[in-house]
Amino acid sequence: MAGIQAWTETVDDRLSAVGLDRVTAAVWGLVVAGLLARLVALGARVAHFDEGRVGYWIGRYVETGDFHYRYIIHGPFVQHVDHLVFSLFGANDFTLRLVVAVVGAALPLVVLLFREHLDGTELVVAALFLAGNPILLYYSRFFRSTVPVAVFAFAAFGFAVRYWDTRRARYLYAFSVLLALAFTAKENAAVYVLVWLGASGLLLDHELFRPRSAATGTEVLRDWWDRNVRRRELRRDLPRFLGHVVVIVLLFAAVILFFYAPRAGSPGGVGLYNAVGNPGLFPEVVDATVADLEEGYGYWFGGATESGHRSSLVDKYVGFSERLVGTLATYAAVLVGFAVAGFLKERFASANPRNLVMFASYWGAVSFVGYPLGTDIYGPWLAVNVVVPLTIPAAVALATVLRWGRDALAREDSVSLAVAVFVVVLTVSQMAFLGVSSAYASPLDDENMVQYAQPGDDMKPALREMGAAAADTDGTDVLLYGSYFVSDGANPDSEYQPACANWFQSLPLPWYFQVHDATVDCARTVGEIAEDGDAPPVVITRRSELENVSAAVPDYETRTYQLRRYGTEVTIFVDPEYATESS
Numbered sequence: 001m002a003g004i005q006a007w008t009e010t011v012d013d014r015l016s017a018v019g020l021d022r023v024t025a026a027v028w029g030l031v032v033a034g035l036l037a038r039l040v041a042l043g044a045r046v047a048h049f050d051e052g053r054v055g056y057w058i059g060r061y062v063e064t065g066d067f068h069y070r071y072i073i074h075g076p077f078v079q080h081v082d083h084l085v086f087s088l089f090g091a092n093d094f095t096l097r098l099v100v101a102v103v104g105a106a107l108p109l110v111v112l113l114f115r116e117h118l119d120g121t122e123l124v125v126a127a128l129f130l131a132g133n134p135i136l137l138y139y140s141r142f143f144r145s146t147v148p149v150a151v152f153a154f155a156a157f158g159f160a161v162r163y164w165d166t167r168r169a170r171y172l173y174a175f176s177v178l179l180a181l182a183f184t185a186k187e188n189a190a191v192y193v194l195v196w197l198g199a200s201g202l203l204l205d206h207e208l209f210r211p212r213s214a215a216t217g218t219e220v221l222r223d224w225w226d227r228n229v230r231r232r233e234l235r236r237d238l239p240r241f242l243g244h245v246v247v248i249v250l251l252f253a254a255v256i257l258f259f260y261a262p263r264a265g266s267p268g269g270v271g272l273y274n275a276v277g278n279p280g281l282f283p284e285v286v287d288a289t290v291a292d293l294e295e296g297y298g299y300w301f302g303g304a305t306e307s308g309h310r311s312s313l314v315d316k317y318v319g320f321s322e323r324l325v326g327t328l329a330t331y332a333a334v335l336v337g338f339a340v341a342g343f344l345k346e347r348f349a350s351a352n353p354r355n356l357v358m359f360a361s362y363w364g365a366v367s368f369v370g371y372p373l374g375t376d377i378y379g380p381w382l383a384v385n386v387v388v389p390l391t392i393p394a395a396v397a398l399a400t401v402l403r404w405g406r407d408a409l410a411r412e413d414s415v416s417l418a419v420a421v422f423v424v425v426l427t428v429s430q431m432a433f434l435g436v437s438s439a440y441a442s443p444l445d446d447e448n449m450v451q452y453a454q455p456g457d458d459m460k461p462a463l464r465e466m467g468a469a470a471a472d473t474d475g476t477d478v479l480l481y482g483s484y485f486v487s488d489g490a491n492p493d494s495e496y497q498p499a500c501a502n503w504f505q506s507l508p509l510p511w512y513f514q515v516h517d518a519t520v521d522c523a524r525t526v527g528e529i530a531e532d533g534d535a536p537p538v539v540i541t542r543r544s545e546l547e548n549v550s551a552a553v554p555d556y557e558t559r560t561y562q563l564r565r566y567g568t569e570v571t572i573f574v575d576p577e578y579a580t581e582s583s
Contacts, residue, residue, distance in 0.1 A: 023120040027108055027127045034131035035105035037435070038140045042101055043094030045443045046460055049453030049564075051143040052508020055096045058082045059514045060495065062091070065265025068288075071296030074145045076259045077184040091515050097143045104140025104147045107131070107388070111395075113158030116165040117356040118395065121402055126395035133391075134331040134434040135383045138449050141439055145186040146381040150388045152182035153192040161356065169244050176248040180255035187300045188385075191374060199362040203355050212352060261289045313373075320372035320382075327380045327449065328368075331434055332387050334427050335394045339364060342393030345400065360392035380449040398427060455508070456562030462572040467516035469537035469578040477518040480506070481529060481541040481549060486522040498522065509540070509563075526552050537578050543569035 020028075047055065054073045061067045061083050069076055081099045089095050108127035111118070118126065130136060139147050156178035163171035182189035208217030257272075262285065264271030270288055275281040328336055343361040346353045367386045375382060405420030407413075438448050444456060470477040480486055480501055487502050496503040496510075500522035503510060513520050521536070523529045529539060529552040541549050543560050549571070550558075556573040563570045 023115075023123050024112060026124045027112055030108050030124075030127045030131040031105055034108065034137075034140075035102065037132075037137060037439075038101035038105050039098075041440060042097050042141055043092055044460070045093070045141075046455045046458060046463070047093055047096070047508040047511055048142070048144075048451070048455075049507045051093075051096060052511035053504075054079065054143065055082075055091070055508075055511045056514055058086060058096075059091055059511075061263075062086050065263060066269070067263035067271075069260050069262075069292040069296055071187070071292075071299050075149070075183065075185045075187060077148060077181060078143070078145055080259055097141060100143055100145075100147055101140050103151050104136060105131070107136070107147075107151045107154065110151075110155045110158045113155075113162045114356060114392075117161070117354055118392070119399070121399040122395045125398045125402070126391045128428075129335055129391040129394055129431075130388070132428075132431045132435060133335055133387055134431060134438050135327070135380070135387050135449065137435045138331075138438050138443075139381050139384055142381070144381060146384045149182050149186035149189055149192075150384050152178050152185055153189060154388050156182060157196065169247075172244060172248055173251055176251045177255055180252045183256060184259035187297060188374070190297075190301070191370070191385075195363050195366050195370070198366060199359045202362050203359055206353075206358070256293075257286070257289060260293060261285050262292070316376075317373050320375060320378045323378050323380075324368070324372055324382055324386070327383045328386065331438065331449065332383065332390075334430050335387060335390060338394035338397040338427075339390035340393075342396035342398075342400075346393065346396060357393050357396055360389045364388075364390035364393075379451045381451075398424070450565060452565050453507075454565060456565045456568075459559075459561045459572075462559045462561070462574065463512050463516075465574050465578045465580060466512070466518060466538045466572075468580070469575065470516045470518035472578070473537055475519065476521045476536040477516075478513060478520045478538045478540060479523050479529060479536040480520065481523045481526075481539060482545045484542045485540065486524055529553065535575075537575040539573040541571055541573075543571045546571050549573060 050073070057070060057073060058079050061079065067076070067079070067083075073079075078099055082096065085095050085098055108130040111123045111126045111130070114123065114126075136147070156175050159171045159175040159178060163169075163175065179189070179193075182192065208220060211217055211220045214220045214223060261272040262270060264274050267274065270281060270284045272285055275285045339361065342357065346357040346361075364386055367389065371382045371385055372378075401420050401423050405417055405424070408416035408420060438445075442448055444450060444454065444458065466478060480498070483502075485502055485506055487500055492499050498510070498513070498520040501510070501520070512518075518538075523539075526548050529535055529549060535553045535556075539549055539553060539556065546558070550556075550573075553573050553575075556575055557579040558571050558573055560569055560571045562568055
C-alpha cells in the first residue's frame with residue numbers, strides 16, 4: 001500500500017505541473033482512446049441508405065453552393081460541417097463519418113461538468129461507459145445525427161448543472177449555444193427538453209413532499225420566494241436578469257439561423273451569405289428560414305409517417321419496444337443493470353439522494369418508454385437516447401464496486417477483492433468484445449446493430465472497380481438496367497442524379513456515383529446495353545436480370561450483393577479490364 005501511495009503522489013505531482021489532476025487526465029485519456037477506436041477503419045463499411053442519401057446532398061451542396069433545410073434528412077448541422085470537410089479533404093466514406101466520430105469521441109468530456117455531484121471514481125467510470133459502450137461506439141462510426149444530438153443535449157444539460165452550482169452566467173450562455181446545436185443536429189432535441197421538464201417536475205415533487213431543508217414543502221417554497229424574489233433589489237437585479245435573458249435568446253436564435261438559413265450558389269439568390277453583402281435580403285432569408293422550420297417541425301411532430309406501417313399504435317409500440325429491449329439486452333445489458341442498481345442505491349440507500357443521479361435515472365427511463373412511441377421506423381440507434389443518461393446511475397453502481405475492491409485490498413479480504421475484480425473485468429471485457437465484434441469484425445452481420453436499409457454485403461470491391469473505370473474512361477461509366485433501377489420517365493433537370501434512375505431504390509449507389517465522379521446512364525431494353533457493340537465498363541441490375549444482361553456482355557465478370565439486408569440481390573457486371581478483384 002505504501003508503494004501504491006508513493007506512486008500516486010508522484011503521478012499527482014507530475015499532473016499538477018501541467019495543470020491537470022488524475023480525474024481530468026483519466027477522462028482525457030478515455031477521450032483519446034475513444035477517438036482512436038472511432039477512427040480505425042472508419043470508411044470500411046459500405047454506406048447505409050441514409051448515409052448515402054445525406055452524403056449525396058452534401059456533395060450537391062459542395063458542387064452548387066445551394067442549400068436549404070431538407071427535414072426528411074434531419075437537422076443541417078452535419079451537412080454544413082461536412083460541406084467544409086468535403087471541401088478540404090474530399091468526399092468518401094471516411095470523411096463522411098469523420099465529424100460524427102469526433103463529436104462522439106468528445107462525449108466523455110461532459111462528465112467533468114458534474115464534479116460537484118459525482119466523486120472522482122464515478123466521473124471516470126461514467127466517462128468509460130460513454131467512451132466504450134458498444135452502441136455509442138457503433139453509432140459514432142455511423143453518419144447519422146443521433147449521436148450529435150445526444151452529445152449536444154447532454155453537454156447542454158451539463159452546463160445547466162454547472163450554472164446551478166456556480167451561478168455564473170457564462171454557463172447559461174454555453175447551455176444556450178449547445179441546446180441550439182442539438183436542435184440543428186436533429187429535431188428530437190425537442191423531446192430532450194420535454195424529458196428534462198418531466199424529470200425536473202419529479203425532483204421538485206421529491207423536494208416538496210419530504211423536504212430535507214425545512215419542515216414542509218410550503219416552507220421550502222416560501223424560503224425560495226424570500227431569497228430569490230422578495231429580498232431582491234429589483235432596480236438593480238431586474239435589468240441584469242433581463243440582459244442575461246436577451247443574450248441567451250440571441251445566442252440561441254443566431255445558431256439556429258446560421259445553420260437553418262438557406263444558402264444560394266448564385267449572387268442574387270436568397271441565401272445567408274448573400275444577405276451579409278446585401279442586408280436588404282436579410283428579411284427574405286429570415287422568412288425562408290422560418291417557413292422551412294415550420295414545415296420541417298410540423299412534419300416530424302405532426303404525426304407524419306414514412307413507413308406505411310398499418311398496425312395499430314399499440315402493436316407498433318409493443319413491436320418497437322421489444323426490439324429496443326433486444327438491442328439494450330445485447331449491447332448494454334451490463335450498463336443498464338448497473339444503472340438500475342445505481343438508481344436503487346441512490347434512492348433507497350442514501351441519506352441524501354443526489355439530484356443529478358435521480359434526474360439522469362428518470363431521463364433514461366422516460367426515454368426508454370417514450371422513444372418507441374415517437375418513432376415510425378425502428379432503428380437500433382434509438383438506444384443511444386437511452387444509454388447516454390443512464391451512464392450516470394450506472395457509474396454510481398460500478399464505482400461502488402470499485403470502492404469495495406479498494407477497501408477489500410486495504411483489509412486484505414481476498415474473497416471480496418476477487419468478486420470486485422471479477423465484476424470490473426467482466427464489465428470492461430464485455431464492452432470490448434461487443435464493441436470490437438459489432439464495429440469492426442462484423443459490421444454488416446444480421447445479428448448486429450444493423451437496420452434493414454444497410455447493404456447486407458461488402459460492395460467495396462466492386463465500387464473500387466467502378467471508381468477505377470470512371471477515372472479511366474470517357475463517356476458513360478455505369479449503366480443501370482431493369483425496372484427496379486430505371487425510372488419510366490426521366491427529368492433531366494431533376495436534382496436527383498442520375499435523373500433516369502429510381503433514385504431512392506438505388507441508394508446508396510448515387511452517393512458512390514458522386515464520390516467517383518462517374519457518368520451514369522440507364523438502359524430500358526437489353527439492346528441498349530451494348531448499343532453499337534460498345535457497353536459501358538460497369539452495368540448494374542437486379543440478379544433476376546442476370547441471364548439477359550449476360551447475353552449482352554458475355555465477357556464481363558459479375559459480383560452479386562444485397563443492396564439491403566436481404567431480398568435485394570443486385571448484380572454488378574464489370575469489364576475484365578477493370579475487374580481487379582476476384583469474383
